[in-house]
Amino acid sequence: MAFSLHGERVIVRDWRDSDLEAYAALNADPEVRRFFPTVLSREQSDAEIGRMREHAEREGFTFWAVEVPGVAELIGFTGLLRTPYPTHFTPCVEIGWRLARAHWGKGYATEAAKLCLDWGFQQPGIEEIVALAAMGNLPSHAVMERLGMQRNPADDFDHPRLEAGHPLRPHLLYRIKRQDRLQMQA
Helix, strand or coil: CCCCCCCCCCEECCCCHHHHHHHHHHHCCCCCCCCCCCCHHHHHHHHHHHHHHHHHHCCCCCEEEEECCCCCEEEEEEEEEEECCCCCCCCCCCEEEECCCCCCCHHHHHHHHHHHHHCCCCCCCCEEEEEEEEECCHHHHCCCCCCCCCCCHHHHCCCCCCCCCCCCCEEEEEEEEEHHHHHCCC
16 A cells, blocks of 8 residues: 655655656755765665665655645655664664755645654654754754754764764754654644
8 A cells, every 4th residue: 555644735655666857856956965975876866765665665664755736746755764873862763854955945844744753653662753964954953843853962973974074974863752742732
């Protein structure tokens, strides 16, 4: 059965082969990738969707495709992932998003992320969801705060997949617990 969550303006759904081209264009945009070490080639972008599909099969969730009906079939992704590298806060479930530049500043990331948070906290065994972003990624920090996530500076960390001294290595960590999300909705 195909996965989908429906918001007022967005649909969070399974990936389709027809998403490959738009996702590759998003990942080739240096502005979209400014808080990542590099842009992605078409092959790297396609492989990333492949890994997300595999994660969905294995875990029952992933970073899913996001569309805005009547606007665009694919604007990026939002969803949940088991963080695949060791840090002081793993194992964990992470929420993340990445949108094409044309769709920034319209509230789509927040709307889709709220759908994913609510879905995640309905799943057995998910008591906390984290979000992380490079120190300078203020737009993502703002989404985390709009979601009601909290930051403790003691949780901030150096991303283990980036070499020492890399300007993007310092990351902030935000958290939200199931009971806190439920209280926000009451």
